[in-house]
Amino acid sequence: MLDRIRFASGAALAMALLAQSAVYAAEAYTLTIKDHRFSPATLEVPAGQKIKLVVKNEDPTPEEFESKPLKREKVVSGNSEITLTIGPLDPGSYAFFGEFHQESAQGQVIAK
């Protein structure tokens, strides 16, 4: 147990330091959810750098932003927004969707 505690506290310290350094250098892009659709449905971002992605939900109902290729999943409550950090991405397209309304909420990030 002691090993685990030591390991955990060491890891926590390392994380805190890393979190500090990660605050900087992120450009912001916004996706808006309205009527269970993303706009823009295709979002162009620069490749090779960290990006801040704001997902704004203008519907009254919750949505879950999910992308397997970006490895992100996050619930967005109704009439609110969340921020995600993604990248640095290799050039290419990365599909995402709204898990709670998959029939309409589809889109992709294109990294160039």
Added chain:
Amino acid sequence: MLATAIIVFREVVEAALVIGIVMAASRGVIGRGRWVWSGVAAGLLAACIVAGFADKLAEAAAGAGQELFNAAVLFSAVIMLGWHNVWMRRHGRELAQEMNRVGRAVTAGERPLYALALVVGLAVLREGAEVVLFLYGIASAESGTALAMLGGGALGLALGAIVGLTLYFGLLKIPVRHFFTVTSWLILFLAAGLASQGAAYLVQADWLPPLGRTVWNTSDLLSEDSLAGQVLHTLVGYVSRPDGVQILFYLSTLVIIASLMRVFRDKPRRPAA
């Protein structure tokens, strides 16, 4: 209705598999049902509370509240699973003697049922909160679909339960003398998989570096969206596009729990604790 069923099923199946493993691992203990189902009930209640405060949670910790909460839930489950396995190793001898004497797995000591109940509760909480949000969204948005929603939800729940029950009854077919070895291994891999999921949330929160994005990509071969992929994701932590740090957490968890099981294993000269 089918779309609702599929989404609910997807969320339920992971919790159902965890319950199946826990029910198997606590085989023969009197009163285990009460513990495990209390865990489910507490998990459901907590899921409703978390869903109710979803927007507050998302805003917490500079916008990383959701990720940190999920990671904390996952790592708590990892510790409880590790504790269960260490305990089983420590009391393995009496358990084996008892089983040999009676010829089947009967109650031997108490076993850390609270740890297993907590694991179940945490699994239900994590998956349940999303189901609650999803169903709430449908219910409040579209009038006249309540019945279809209810039907879809029930169908998804039933399908998830079938997967959990299949695992449970499959495990019961294992001969008694190998039984707890198998459940210990299952719990070890379950714990490692949960630790890797926790690491992914910490990467998403920007608290951990990925240490290499997408170390391999087997999503064409076996997608986590498929039933097989999802079952393997829960049971052994299969990820089609793992970050390096996920692999690190996975292996570290395996090594740490296995070493603790070795260090604390039951030895004849060691006084009983």
